[in-house]
Amino acid sequence: xxxxxxxxxxxxxxxxxxxxxxxxxxxxxxxxxxxxxxxxxxxxxxxxxxxxxxxxxxxxxxxxxxxxxxxxxxxxxxxxxxxxxxxxxxxxxxxxxxxxxxxxxxxxxxxxxxxxxxxxxxxxxxxxxxxxxxxxxxxxxxxxxxxxxxxxxxxxxxxxxxxxxxxxxxxxxxxxxxxxxxxxxxxxxxxxxxxxxxxxxxxxxxxxxxxxxxxxxxxxxxxxxxxxxxxxxxxxxxxxxxxxxxxxxxxxxxxxxxxxxxxxxxxxxxxxxxxxxxxxxxxxxxxxxxxxxxxxxxxxxxxxxxxxxxxxxxxxxxxxxxxxxxxxxxxxxxxxxxxxxxxxxxxxxxxx
Amino acid sequence: xxxxxxxxxxxxxxxxxxxxxxxxxxxxxxxxxxxxxxxxxxxxxxxxxxxxxxxxxxxxxxxxxxxxxxxxxxxxxxxxxxxxxxxxxxxxxxxxxxxxxxxxxxxxxxxxxxxxxxxxxxxxxxxxxxxxxxxxxxxxxxxxxxxxxxxxxxxxxxxxxxxxxxxxxxxxxxxxxxxxxxxxxxxxxxxxxxxxxxxxxxxxxxxxxxxxxxxxxxxxxxxxxxxxxxxxxxxxxxxxxxxxxxxxxxxxxxxxxxxxxxxxxxxxxxxxxxxxxxxxxxxxxxxxxxxxxxxxxxxxxxxxxxxxxxxxxxxxxxxxxxxxxxxxxxxxxxxxxxxxxxxxxxxxxxxx
DNA sequence: TCCTCAACTTGGAACGATTCAAATTTGTGA
DNA sequence: TCACAAATTTGAATCGTTCCAAGTTGAGGA
Numbered sequence: 001x002x003x004x005x006x007x008x009x010x011x012x013x014x015x016x017x018x019x020x021x022x023x024x025x026x027x028x029x030x031x032x033x034x035x036x037x038x039x040x041x042x043x044x045x046x047x048x049x050x051x052x053x054x055x056x057x058x059x060x061x062x063x064x065x066x067x068x069x070x071x072x073x074x075x076x077x078x079x080x081x082x083x084x085x086x087x088x089x090x091x092x093x094x095x096x097x098x099x100x101x102x103x104x105x106x107x108x109x110x111x112x113x114x115x116x117x118x119x120x121x122x123x124x125x126x127x128x129x130x131x132x133x134x135x136x137x138x139x140x141x142x143x144x145x146x147x148x149x150x151x152x153x154x155x156x157x158x159x160x161x162x163x164x165x166x167x168x169x170x171x172x173x174x175x176x177x178x179x180x181x182x183x184x185x186x187x188x189x190x191x192x193x194x195x196x197x198x199x200x201x202x203x204x205x206x207x208x209x210x211x212x213x214x215x216x217x218x219x220x221x222x223x224x225x226x227x228x229x230x231x232x233x234x235x236x237x238x239x240x241x242x243x244x245x246x247x248x249x250x251x252x253x254x255x256x257x258x259x260x261x262x263x264x265x266x267x268x269x270x271x272x273x274x275x276x277x278x279x280x281x282x283x284x285x286x287x288x289x290x291x292x293x294x295x296x297x298x299x300x301x302x303x304x305x306x307x308x309x310x311x312x313x314x315x316x317x318x319x320x321x322x323x324x325x326x327x328x329x330x331x332x333x334x335x336x337x338x339x340x341x342x343x344x345x346x347x348x349x350x351x352x
Numbered sequence: 353x354x355x356x357x358x359x360x361x362x363x364x365x366x367x368x369x370x371x372x373x374x375x376x377x378x379x380x381x382x383x384x385x386x387x388x389x390x391x392x393x394x395x396x397x398x399x400x401x402x403x404x405x406x407x408x409x410x411x412x413x414x415x416x417x418x419x420x421x422x423x424x425x426x427x428x429x430x431x432x433x434x435x436x437x438x439x440x441x442x443x444x445x446x447x448x449x450x451x452x453x454x455x456x457x458x459x460x461x462x463x464x465x466x467x468x469x470x471x472x473x474x475x476x477x478x479x480x481x482x483x484x485x486x487x488x489x490x491x492x493x494x495x496x497x498x499x500x501x502x503x504x505x506x507x508x509x510x511x512x513x514x515x516x517x518x519x520x521x522x523x524x525x526x527x528x529x530x531x532x533x534x535x536x537x538x539x540x541x542x543x544x545x546x547x548x549x550x551x552x553x554x555x556x557x558x559x560x561x562x563x564x565x566x567x568x569x570x571x572x573x574x575x576x577x578x579x580x581x582x583x584x585x586x587x588x589x590x591x592x593x594x595x596x597x598x599x600x601x602x603x604x605x606x607x608x609x610x611x612x613x614x615x616x617x618x619x620x621x622x623x624x625x626x627x628x629x630x631x632x633x634x635x636x637x638x639x640x641x642x643x644x645x646x647x648x649x650x651x652x653x654x655x656x657x658x659x660x661x662x663x664x665x666x667x668x669x670x671x672x673x674x675x676x677x678x679x680x681x682x683x684x685x686x687x688x689x690x691x692x693x694x695x696x697x698x699x700x701x702x703x704x
Numbered sequence: 705t706c707c708t709c710a711a712c713t714t715g716g717a718a719c720g721a722t723t724c725a726a727a728t729t730t731g732t733g734a
Numbered sequence: 735t736c737a738c739a740a741a742t743t744t745g746a747a748t749c750g751t752t753c754c755a756a757g758t759t760g761a762g763g764a
Contacts, residue, residue: 012502012750014749014750014751015750015751016750016751024713024714025713025714025715026714026715026750026751026752027713027714027715027716027751027752027753028712028713028714029751030751030752030753031712031713031752031753033751034752038711038712038713039712039713040711040712040713043712043713055500057475057476057478057500058476058751059417059476059478059749059750059751060476060477060478060751061413061416061417061477061478061750061751062417062719062749062750062751062752063750063751063752064413064719064751065411065413065414065417065719065720065721065749065750065751065752066718066719066750066751066752066753067719067751067752067753068719071477072456072477075457080438080441080442080445081435081438081439081442081662082438083433083435083438083645085438086432086433086434086435086437086438086441087433089432089438089457089459090432090433090459090461093432093457093458093459094459097458097469097470097473100473102456102457102458102473102474102477103456103457103458104424104454104455104456104457105427105441105445105454105455105456105457106445106449106454106455107441107442107445107446109442117449118449121449121452121454122454123409124409124410124411124412125412125413125423125424125454126409126411126412126413148407148409150364267649271649293435293646294645294646294649297619297646297649297650297651298649298650298651299649299650299651299652300651310433364720366719366720366721367720367721367722368720368721376743376744377743377744377745378720378721378722378744378745379722379723379743379744379745379746380742380743380744381721382721382722382723383722383742383743385721386722390741390742390743391742391743392741392742392743395742395743410721411719411720411721412721413720413721414719414720414721414722414749415720415721415722416721416749417719417720417721417722417748417749417750417751418720418721418722418723418748418749419721419722419723419749420749
């Protein structure tokens with residue numbers, strides 16, 4: 001009894017401890033843990049009691065090592081502080097948790113170098129798969145080099161730059177950027193807008209290209225002109241958008257509306273308009289993309305496209321888990337539709 | 353040469369593979385990996401070349417098992433979708449990544465049951481420590497039971513309910529709730545407000561109690577009355593706050609200002625005021641707490657208290673890592689100060 | 705009594721890395 | 735050429751769990 005339950009403050013309780021206490025073999029305890037029907041009822045009860053008594057905590061790392069399995073998924077996003085991705089991450093974690101997986105988190109802050117580091121570091125923990133929303137400018141070659149072909153990868157939200165490496169058949173979950181931007185543009189056109197700019201984002205990014213394409217499509221379908229100085233690039237955040245606002249009005253004819261790359265840019269643009277005496281939603285129409293929480297609360301509230309990011313997170317997790325369970329299946333590209341939410345920031349053009 | 357570098361598509365490269373290819377022992381390869389000065393320059397170069405050539409990925413789980421170490425930290429927050437916590441998580445991940453740790457993520461959505469599950473599941477991955485922002489109503493006993501005493505825990509943002517278990521000497525990182533609410537209340541008083549309500553939150557939560565105490569302190573110091581019907585409880589989210597708005601005006605004298613539990617509540621309250629024909633920032637003064645991104649963008653922009661959540665995240669990570677490195681040290685309670693940010697939502701009382 | 709069978713149990717070799725004591729090689733001075 | 739020390743390398747045990755093949759029971763049938 002001397003070596004009994006004294007809380008030996010500094011060693012973890014393992015299978016061996018339980019086995020010794022119950023006077024059975026480690027194998028038997030393991031079988032109990034895994035719920036095997038092989039063990040005798042009575043034995044099982046004794047062991048379970050002892051597990052509880054000693055406060056045993058399963059060591060999944062050891063089990064994974066032996067079984068050559070993994071119970072984690074790496075989630076790497078370009079900007080966790082963006083409410084859109086925070087919602088997305090919540091959805092991912094929800095779905096993964098339900099499936100018995102744990103989320104390894106990494107945020108890259110749009111830095112390609114950090115993305116490489118983060119991926120490499122997370123891979124050392126041997127995740128069953130990776131969900132990646134790439135940093136801007138991240139290339140297929142780089143990602144392939146650090147992730148390799150063994151670990152399933154799901155791309156979310158953005159395509160990778162560079163020629164599509166044929167050897168890297170990744171799954172994708174994308175938003176219907178083109179259709180979204182087309183819807184927004186059509187909405188402005190229906191309000192009577194004719195001089196519509198496309199504002200924000202970097203022309204290099206795939207999502208920006210797609211959104212721009214949707215804008216062009218709608219403009220051309222309506223027979224409206226597109227002035228080259230109506231396309232303004234800026235970093236996809238509020239600060240840079242506000243700073244670039246003036247560029248819209250350098251040349252004439254100045255636009256009276258703007259389809260923005262995303263909500264952050266749209267909100268920034270609106271902030272930039274006020275000091276020029278232009279009131280968005282009255283003198284100038286603005287649309288966004290993402291429907292982040294701020295969108296409904298800004299002044300005026302922002303017309304934008306919603307994609308239910310939390311549901312996208314769950315979907316991403318499920319797509320990846322499918323792939324983990326069936327690595328051989330054909331890679332799939334899923335495009336999730338978006339919905340226009342009309343709010344106060346879109347308006348007809350000024351009377352004259 | 354037959355067994356050479358053929359990409360045996362389905363087995364991971366291990367130390368043994370590298371050792372075999374270089375014709376050295378596993379021990380030597382291990383020494384190379386860990387940068388030991390013992391290995392010969394020439395050998396090291398050969399091994400490193402081979403590591404690269406075969407695309408070797410370190411298996412941290414195996415190493416951790418053998419070395420009885422851990423390289424992950426669990427981060428469990430009550431609501432990742434809340435921008436305040438998203439920023440916090442970003443800060444945590446930033447600091448942990450820098451220290452060579454990986455973040456295991458869990459979001460509980462304010463559910464105590466989920467909190468238990470999530471903690472239990474993450475603990476099986478043997479994190480070196482846990483950062484927990486508890487769900488509302490989570491008790492010290494519960495947490496102690498699932499986390500145990502071996503794994504260091506840092507509490508963020510909220511105290512646990514229930515008598516302080518003396519056996520669980522956890523570190524804490526709290527915001528200066530009381531002082532923050534006092535600052536907000538004093539600010540309103542300085543504007544001439546006299547009938548000030550305290551709106552939102554659950555009286556059971558520690559942060560709500562502290563904020564309320566700060567409000568009381570300022571009111572009493574100014575010799576102002578506090579009507580019992582000026583304290584309205586509601587869930588700490590926008591929807592419930594908007595719904596409870598009417599409760600402010602059931603009895604007379606009605607307040608002309610409200611110190612709100614947090615920004616979400618304040619934004620919800622403002623949404624609820626509009627339909628009553630009360631314009632916040634003109635007819636009624638409102639303050640929040642947290643300075644989430646929306647706060648600066650609402651109409652009117654919200655006067656609130658900022659706590660630099662990303663910096664708090666970094667701080668939390670550092671405090672926890674200190675504890676991991678020195679488990680014996682006295683547990684500390686860190687209170688992080690907050691700063692008043694005055695914006696348009698706070699105003700003097702209506703003229704009459 | 706002996707044998708078979710079902711129902712449990714268990715020893716011991718993995719999983720991939722680390723570590724220490726011990727073995728091997730190399731270099732030096734006499 | 736040899737003894738001895740320094741510089742490298744390595745065999746084998748180990749971390750906590752799994753799982754196969756083989757072992758131990760006890761009951762029932764011949």
